[in-house]
Amino acid sequence: MTEKTSTFVVTHAEDESAVVRDVDTAQVHTLASNPGLEVHDVLEATVAPEPPMDVTWEVIDVADRRTIDLVDSDLEPTQHEKELAADSELGDLVQEERAGTGEIHVFRVPEGEVEPAAQDVLADEETIARAARIEAVRVEVRRSADDGVLSVRYLPD
Structure with missing residues (x-):
């Protein structure tokens, strides 16, 4: 095995070790070893296998490091987000690029499922990985139980 340069998200961190996942x-x-990483850190880094068995890896270079904030917002989706959801089928995901950078994901969920769906998004490792891929540093989850709308906003800051 050889070294690998990519974007990684930290999925597990202890004092003595860590686990990173390539977002691509x-x-x-x-x-x-753990060079001071915490869960949800995102690294633009190079890792290499450690000899002699090449079972564990080490970080040999970090070009960039950032943390992605997950925000469980008490705000409702915007009027525009509600309009996007209104034009979609129950459970369908609508993705829209934000002006500048980032994305907005909106979907309708069944009555009574808005809160569990929001918690699932916040707990899903893929939420952080997606944010890392599109270079967002903040993920904001908004919901409207009255409309059955959930929005996930991937924001640059």
Whole structure:
């Protein structure tokens, strides 16, 4: 195996080790040591397997490091987001690029399922990975139980 340069999200961190996931390939690498990483950190980094068995990896270079904030907002989706959801079928995901950078994901969920759906999005590892891929640093989840609308806003800051 050889070194690999990519964008990684930290999925598990302890004092002595950490686990990172490549956001493009979903490949998981266990690090033999933890160079101060915390869960949800995003690294633009190079990792390499550690000899002699090449089972664990080490971070050999970090070009960039950032943290993605997950925000469980008490705000409702915007009027525009509600309009996007109104034109979609129940459960269908509507994606829209934001002006500048970032994305907005909107979907309708069944009555009574808005809160569980919001919690699922906040707990899903893929939410952080998606944010890392599109270079967002903040993910804001908004919901409207009255309308059955959930919006996930991937924001640059």
